[in-house]
Amino acid sequence: MHAVSQYGGTTGNLTGRIALHGFSNNPQGWFAWLADRLPLDGEVLEVGAGTGKLWSEVDPRGLRLTLTDFSAAMCEQLRSVPGARVRQCDATELPFGDASFDSLIANHMLYHLDDPTVALREFSRVLRSGGRLAAALNGRDHLEELRAIGPAVGRPELLRGLVVNELVAENAAEMFSRFFDDVTVERYPSDLEVPAVEPILDYLATLTLEPLTPAEQSAVREFVQPTIDAEGNYRIRAHTVLVTAATCS
Numbered sequence: 001m002h003a004v005s006q007y008g009g010t011t012g013n014l015t016g017r018i019a020l021h022g023f024s025n026n027p028q029g030w031f032a033w034l035a036d037r038l039p040l041d042g043e044v045l046e047v048g049a050g051t052g053k054l055w056s057e058v059d060p061r062g063l064r065l066t067l068t069d070f071s072a073a074m075c076e077q078l079r080s081v082p083g084a085r086v087r088q089c090d091a092t093e094l095p096f097g098d099a100s101f102d103s104l105i106a107n108h109m110l111y112h113l114d115d116p117t118v119a120l121r122e123f124s125r126v127l128r129s130g131g132r133l134a135a136a137l138n139g140r141d142h143l144e145e146l147r148a149i150g151p152a153v154g155r156p157e158l159l160r161g162l163v164v165n166e167l168v169a170e171n172a173a174e175m176f177s178r179f180f181d182d183v184t185v186e187r188y189p190s191d192l193e194v195p196a197v198e199p200i201l202d203y204l205a206t207l208t209l210e211p212l213t214p215a216e217q218s219a220v221r222e223f224v225q226p227t228i229d230a231e232g233n234y235r236i237r238a239h240t241v242l243v244t245a246a247t248c249s
Contacts, residue, residue: 015051016206020199024238026190031057033188034107037242039132042102047091047123048109050074055081066101068094092118099128106135108240111163117175124179124247131247133180139169139239146236149204153219158207169241180245192236197224200234 021030035058042064046054049067051074065084068091069075075088089095091106091113104123110116123133143159150158167175169185176183194200201220205211212220227234 016202018051018053020192020194020203021238023192023194023199023233024190025193026188029057030188030190030240034134034136034242037186037244038105038134039103039244041132042128043100044103044105045096045101045126046105046107047094047119048106048112049078050107050109052078052081052084054105054107055084060084066096092122094122094126096126098125099131100126102128102131104131104133106133108136108138110135110137110167111165113165116165116167117178120176120179127247129247133176133243133245133247135172135176135243135245137167137169137172137241137243138163139241141237142169142239144237145234146200146203149200149220149223152223153212153216155208155212155216158204169239172241172243176243176245179248181248182244182246184244186242186244188238188240188242190238190240192238193233194236195228195233197221197228197234200224 024030026033031054034054038058040058040063043066044063045066045068047068049069052067060081060083063083065081066087067078067081067084068087068089069078070088070090072088075086078084078086087095091109092115104127106123110119113119127133147159150156173183173185197220201212201217204220224234
């Protein structure tokens with residue numbers, strides 16, 4: 001699985017990717033925007049919790065919170081979240097009984113799975129009747145301007161591994177409705193306005209086990225810098241949505 005090579009032994013790649021989104025033109029960052037919309041009642045489960053960045057925006061104290069990730073490195077960092085129970089596991093085989101949780105969060109993780117429908121079925125299984133799900137996904141045109149860089153510099157494979165299945169914002173309502181009721185899809189209003197080439201190079205460096213060569217880095221600069229010179233930044237489309245739903249009654 002692509003995610004294993006990207007995240008299995010390190011938190012650095014995820015941290016590096018989050019950093020680029022610090023150039024969002026929405027004054028309310030993604031995690032703060034998400035925090036305003038999360039179901040946080042009762043027993044709360046976050047699947048694929050990564051570095052636990054969400055819980056620097058949401059105070060976990062007082063919550064009955066369980067965090068999971070398949071990566072041992074991620075789980076080690078998650079243990080620093082105050083009061084959280086941490087379990088290392090796969091999203092498609094959650095080690096919890098039926099109807100164990102009231103709320104479930106899946107933040108930017110479903111598109112890494114070979115078959116997201118298996119995970120959605122698991123989410124439905126571990127949620128109680130009336131339980132709430134919140135899942136973040138991207139659209140087909142997400143980061144389109146970054147995707148254009150790879151072919152232009154001779155590395156067309158660079159961003160291919162970010163999404164390994166067909167679940168996207170455009171078909172989320174239909175797919176989630178197979179397992180949940182009251183499905184809504186809300187777009188996070190944001191694009192990225194990156195004022196220099198270096199953050200883009202840093203992001204690209206997280207995508208591959210084979211670093212960009214000096215010649216490829218120069219090619220990235222030659223591709224991106226003219227736009228920055230002309231417009232003041234390299235604007236990158238962000239198409240992220242929050243899908244919310246309830247367990248079927």
